[in-house]
Amino acid sequence: MSRRKRIYRIQFVNQGKVYEIYARGVGQPDLYGFVQIEGLIFGERSSVVVDPAEERLKAEFAGVARTYVPLHAVIRIDEVEKEGVAKITPLAEGAAKVTPFPMPAPRPPGGE
Structure with missing residues (x-):
């Protein structure tokens, strides 16, 4: 039975x-409130067609083991079954103007 590698x-x-x-x-790190992403996958460099958005992402995450x-x-x-093209897209019109209100971290019940 072959075990397929997971791709997210x-x-x-x-x-x-x-x-x-x-x-x-993808996982939950020791840093509370963050998602850990590791083993970033980008398209093959031997490809004839170059996608500028994916190249920008490759450059941004060059040398990053986990983020x-x-x-x-x-x-x-x-x-997902297989990786696709990594990309950056703009937010919908007006969505970029809304900043989420910072919420304090929940405290455990009881005690200080």
Whole structure:
């Protein structure tokens, strides 16, 4: 029985844009309020057609072993059959003007 490797598509908001990236691992780190993404996957460099958006993402995440995205910035995480093209797209008109109100971290019940 062959074990297939998991691939995740992660969409999150960063500086008024929606990032869509692919990774081999997603989890909850020791940093409260963040999602850990590791094993970033980008398209083959031997491809004849070059996508400028994907090249920009490759350059931005060059040398990154794992990245931590704030939980409130994550839009969606999907487990997919195979990786697609990583991309950056602008938010819908007017959506970039709304900033989420910072919420304090919940405290455990009882005690200080």
